[in-house]
Amino acid sequence: MLVKFISLNLINFKSHRDLTVNFGERTEITGDNTKGKSTILDAIPWTVYGTDALNSKLDPTPVTYEAEETMVSLLLDVDGKQVLLGRELKKGKTKYIINEVPSKAGEFNEIVDQLFDKELFFSLFNPNYFFTLHWEKQRAMLLNYVTAPVNKEVLKHMPDGQALELQNLLKKHCLSDIEKIHKESKTKLDKQHIAAQSRTKTLKEQLEDLKPSVALDSLKVELAQLVKERNEIENVTDSAGDNNGRINRLQSKINSLLSEREQMKVDFQKLKAEEIQDTCRVCKQPLKDESLEAAEADKQKRIQEFKARYDQIVIQRKDLETELAGLDYIDVSEQLEKVREIQEKINPIEREISNHKQFERLQEQVNQAIADEKETLDSLNFSIFILDSIKAFKAKEAELQGEKVQALFDSLSIKLFETLKNGEIKPTFEIMMDGKEYKKLSLSEGIRAGLELREVLSKQSEIIAPVFVDNAESITKFKEPSGQLILSRVVAGQELKIEGVER
Numbered sequence: 329m330l331v332k333f334i335s336l337n338l339i340n341f342k343s344h345r346d347l348t349v350n351f352g353e354r355t356e357i358t359g360d361n362t363k364g365k366s367t368i369l370d371a372i373p374w375t376v377y378g379t380d381a382l383n384s385k386l387d388p389t390p391v392t393y394e395a396e397e398t399m400v401s402l403l404l405d406v407d408g409k410q411v412l413l414g415r416e417l418k419k420g421k422t423k424y425i426i427n428e429v430p431s432k433a434g435e436f437n438e439i440v441d442q443l444f445d446k447e448l449f450f451s452l453f454n455p456n457y458f459f460t461l462h463w464e465k466q467r468a469m470l471l472n473y474v475t476a477p478v479n480k481e482v483l484k485h486m487p488d489g490q491a492l493e494l495q496n497l498l499k500k501h502c503l504s505d506i507e508k509i510h511k512e513s514k515t516k517l518d519k520q521h522i523a524a525q526s527r528t529k530t531l532k533e534q535l536e537d538l539k540p541s542v543a544l545d546s547l548k549v550e551l552a553q554l555v556k557e558r559n560e561i562e563n564v565t566d567s568a569g570d571n572n573g574r575i576n577r578l579q580s581k582i583n584s585l586l587s588e589r590e591q592m593k594v595d596f597q598k599l600k601a602e603e604i605q606d607t608c609r610v611c612k613q614p615l616k617d618e619s620l621e622a623a624e625a626d627k628q629k630r631i632q633e634f635k636a637r638y639d640q641i642v643i644q645r646k647d648l649e650t651e652l653a654g655l656d657y658i659d660v661s662e663q664l665e666k667v668r669e670i671q672e673k674i675n676p677i678e679r680e681i682s683n684h685k686q687f688e689r690l691q692e693q694v695n696q697a698i699a700d701e702k703e704t705l706d707s708l709n710f711s712i713f714i715l716d717s718i719k720a721f722k723a724k725e726a727e728l729q730g731e732k733v734q735a736l737f738d739s740l741s742i743k744l745f746e747t748l749k750n751g752e753i754k755p756t757f758e759i760m761m762d763g764k765e766y767k768k769l770s771l772s773e774g775i776r777a778g779l780e781l782r783e784v785l786s787k788q789s790e791i792i793a794p795v796f797v798d799n800a801e802s803i804t805k806f807k808e809p810s811g812q813l814i815l816s817r818v819v820a821g822q823e824l825k826i827e828g829v830e831r
């Protein structure tokens with residue numbers, strides 16, 4: 329974009345009652361002090377924005393003479409298209425005119441905003457303006473036109489390990505998201521690692537307490553020996569138990585057969601004494617002889633049967649008595665005592681063996697805890713590595729961007745970043761000329777610094793615009809800027825003179 333000033337007309341603007349400036353490629357404004365040179369500098373931004381050349385409030389109403397109203401107009405050429413901007417101030421009220429048509433403030437400002445960016449306009453027009461901005465604004469403006477190096481370019485300048493890992497992560501997330509993720513997981517894993525360490529410690533202590541004093545193998549050998557001994561004795565006590573049980577059972581069977589025999593003796597007397605009835609038990613009729621005989625025969629038969637049964641239980645008992653006589657009661661109390669003693673030895677060994685198993689289980693838990701702890705530490709270290717890599721990335725990115733920006737300047741050195749004590753890279757903005765900060769520069773140095781900076785902004789933004797160098801008598805030599813050059817110089821004893829010349 330090419331912006332040119334064609335002419336400026338001032339009526340009742342501060343000390344100027346009526347002044348027209350016709351600009352050339354180079355416009356020289358000369359005159360003694362107080363002839364109104366700087367007033368022309370302020371009148372241009374006032375027409376466009378209503379402020380002075382440093383973008384501060386300005387009331388140009390004349391104070392040394394009576395005037396009805398202040399009227400200014402600036403004829404501009406923007407990329408070959410002419411625009412006439414006018415502003416009038418009457419009794420504190422502002423009127424706006426675009427191409428001789430009265431407009432509303434909104435309309436006017438919209439047209440102006442479409443023409444050019446305000447900050448850029450001021451920075452290009454007034455070499456002193458840029459340095460009055462807040463450093464963040466200065467930095468943003470400059471970087472607005474200098475693209476940051478692309479990730480690939482930064483990674484190329486980083487150590488392989490860091491570059492590879494970041495390159496991988498950058499496929500999925502942007503750098504700031506990767507940083508968020510790993511900051512979060514570092515905090516989490518830090519805690520997790522402390523917890524894992526303390527779990528391992530506790531389990532190891534528990535394991536130490538459970539450490540068996542006797543080896544499992546020798547316990548097993550000892551136990552097997554004792555169990556064998558016990559089993560052998562129990563074989564004896566078991567068979568003795570069978571024998572003694574048999575004796576007890578025989579004895580009680582004999583006893584019951586004996587009492588059965590006594591009862592039979594009583595029953596037999598009753599049976600023998602039983603009288604034969606001569607009448608029918610049912611119809612009470614006297615029984616016939618054959619019936620009586622039959623009853624007698626029946627009684628005899630029952631007596632025989634009874635005797636047979638009696639003999640049988642006697643024989644049965646005698647058989648049992650014979651068997652009993654062949655058996656001896658075996659006393660196993662000594663063996664049982666021995667078994668008890670052995671069992672008392674077995675119990676602690678079995679406890680010891682189960683302790684071994686518990687120890688083994690705990691050992692497994694300890695191993696798992698150690699593995700978990702290591703895994704957590706590995707993840708933690710990975711997050712730390714990524715965060716360090718991001719720091720390195722940012723440092724390299726800053727360095728490359730710094731170099732890129734620096735390459736645009738001749739005598740100014742630009743600092744875009746500072747490295748904090750913790751290694752973090754923080755944006756900053758410092759402009760130095762020959763090792764001196766702007767504030768320390770002389771008038772001419774300041775103007776030269778401003779001209780170099782506006783030149784870079786002009787080139788980077790691709791906007792060529794006029795520049796006004798006020799008090800140019802103080803500077804003997806400077807590089808010709810791009811765009812129209814307006815110079816104001818003090819010339820002693822001279823009235824205000826304005827010369828527009830083509831270069």
Ligand SMILES: Nc1ncnc2c1ncn2[C@@H]1O[C@H](COP(=O)(O)OP(=O)(O)OP(=O)(O)O)[C@@H](O)[C@H]1O
Nearest residue numbers: 342343361362363364365366367388389390391392
């Ligand atoms: N509102 C105003 N009304 C009338 N005159 C004003 C007003 N404001 C400033 N002046 C005066 O206008 C005159 C011109 O000022 P200006 O700053 O333009 O002079 P200059 O040519 O730049 O001088 P120098 O060489 O000292 O920089 C000065 O005398 C100043 O006091």
Ligand SMILES: [Mg+2]
Nearest residue numbers: 365366367798
């Ligand atoms: Mg001046």
